[in-house]
Amino acid sequence: SQPAVGFVGLGNMGNHMARNLLKKGYPVVAYDISQESLAALKKDGASVAGTPAEVAKGVTKLVSMLPASAEVQEVYAGKDGIFSTVQKGTLLLDSSTIDPSVSQDMAAKAEALGAVFMDAPVSGGVNAARDGVLTFMVGGPEGSFAEAKELLDNLGKNIVHCGAVGTGQGAKICNNMLLAISMIGTSEAMNLGIRLGLDPKLLASVLNTSSGRCWSSEIYNPVPGVVQGVPSGNDYKGGFGTALMMKDLGLAQNAASSVKANTPLGAAALQIYRTMVNHGFGGKDFSSAYLFLQEQDKS
Ligand code: NAD
Numbered sequence: 487s488q489p490a491v492g493f494v495g496l497g498n499m500g501n502h503m504a505r506n507l508l509k510k511g512y513p514v515v516a517y518d519i520s521q522e523s524l525a526a527l528k529k530d531g532a533s534v535a536g537t538p539a540e541v542a543k544g545v546t547k548l549v550s551m552l553p554a555s556a557e558v559q560e561v562y563a564g565k566d567g568i569f570s571t572v573q574k575g576t577l578l579l580d581s582s583t584i585d586p587s588v589s590q591d592m593a594a595k596a597e598a599l600g601a602v603f604m605d606a607p608v609s610g611g612v613n614a615a616r617d618g619v620l621t622f623m624v625g626g627p628e629g630s631f632a633e634a635k636e637l638l639d640n641l642g643k644n645i646v647h648c649g650a651v652g653t654g655q656g657a658k659i660c661n662n663m664l665l666a667i668s669m670i671g672t673s674e675a676m677n678l679g680i681r682l683g684l685d686p687k688l689l690a691s692v693l694n695t696s697s698g699r700c701w702s703s704e705i706y707n708p709v710p711g712v713v714q715g716v717p718s719g720n721d722y723k724g725g726f727g728t729a730l731m732m733k734d735l736g737l738a739q740n741a742a743s744s745v746k747a748n749t750p751l752g753a754a755a756l757q758i759y760r761t762m763v764n765h766g767f768g769g770k771d772f773s774s775a776y777l778f779l780q781e782q783d784k785s
Pocket residue numbers: 494495496497498499500517518519520523551552553554557560561581582583584608609610611612725726727730
């Protein structure tokens with residue numbers, strides 16, 4: 487039988503990931519500050535704990551999926567945190583998108599306790615989490631990667647070892663910075679073309695057979711009605727929130743400052759997503775950049 491796995495953070499992504507572990511026969515010991523999320527997972531067969539410390543007491547493998555750096559610090563190193571009870575030899579995999587320097591700090595604290603902490607942020611949205619086809623970008627000791635991959639293979643289809651701890655976050659942050667830039671670029675091009683009198687579907691098909699083509703234009707077009715089954719066609723509900731994109735762009739700017747890399751378009755993208763958050767777009771999918779541009783044009 488499979489070993490028990492701890493799981494902390496049962497939100498939009500984590501609840502699916504924990505359920506996939508249950509489906510694959512792993513006993514899951516779960517914790518979330520939301521009693522509602524905990525109760526739902528208990529119904530599906532998980533046992534529940536009262537604190538992260540209680541989770542860590544009973545397992546030697548643990549996955550966390552939390553919003554941001556502060557929650558990761560709290561869950562691992564805070565009061566009743568994982569580090570207060572973690573057993574020697576435990577593998578800790580954090581799939582949250584956070585500051586790489588926080589991942590490095592958590593890894594050093596884990597190492598001092600005889601445990602291994604690896605950053606393992608993901609790409610792929612809620613549907614990929616549900617279907618178990620996420621991409622994991624893993625940072626940490628080479629010698630622990632095989633054990634990490636064995637567990638993450640149950641949750642994803644592409645598990646990549648990026649290098650030392652923090653490099654998984656680095657890869658993730660670069661991807662999302664590029665995604666934000668391309669989403670804003672696609673929104674600008676679509677808005678301009680539509681205002682020049684072009685039909686949105688026709689314009690998208692020209693872009694997608696030309697050199698402007700990208701994931702945002704082809705798979706996740708921000709103009710309602712161009713692509714079926716994406717948030718733009720559903721009032722920008724669901725998907726990847728504008729507030730989370732703003733967080734990731736902030737991480738990219740901090741990382742860029744730490745190595746003095748020039749990222750002028752990344753900086754502009756952060757400003758645009760921050761302005762969107764301040765105009766009430768925080769809960770909408772990040773493709774609402776198009777809606778925001780349109781509204782600005784009108785005002
Ligand atoms: P979410 O806000 O839906 O879920 C976070 C969960 O953590 C919630 O259930 C919350 O109750 C819980 N939580 C918060 N503080 C806690 C604490 N102190 N102790 C225990 N539980 C706590 O977020 P999400 O959409 O699941 O995203 C999680 C992470 O994955 C984020 O870092 C996000 O940037 C990243 N991510 C999200 C997506 C996506 O499409 N949603 C895709 C890729 C990566």
